[in-house]
Amino acid sequence: MPAQRRGAPGLAHFNTAPDDFAEAVLLACCGSRRWAQRMGAHRPYPDLDALLAASDEAGYDLSPADLSEALADESSSGLHPGAPQAAQTALSAAHAAYESRFGHAFVICLDGYRPEEYLDQVLAGIRTRLAHEPDEERAVSAEELRGLARSRLAHVVANHPETDAAGASR
Structure with a gap:
């Protein structure tokens, strides 16, 4: 079994x-204090x-207020500085429409996507999700947030035990 599945050094560091x-x-993985406290209280994993x-x-147990807190902690991601200006403009406009x-x-x-697919996936996602009713979009956002939390946790504990979810060294 790979090290990340059984007692990875990052997991041991996190647990202790x-x-x-x-x-x-x-x-840093999910901006809900209740979620973070619950996860921390159940260590060791x-x-x-x-x-x-x-x-x-x-x-799944986040209350509407917990979800609002977590979503308020998120920020719209941008492109790397070398990306074409047209792509930066399109992404900024799409994010502004969504946030509005x-x-x-x-x-x-x-x-599951390659970095070169990110822009297309984000723009397509925003386009599709702008058509949602607020309650439907809240459910979709909650699901995406769960996926992000999983991804960020896996990154921190399995791959980079001495960094936070954003990749900054401790």
């Missing part, structure tokens, strides 16, 4: 880290699968 450090890492399952469960309609940043989990 001081509570304030673990909570900060968790808040025996393996990555258990951690990700707990993340999903805690994500729904009142929070557009969230999307891009796991």
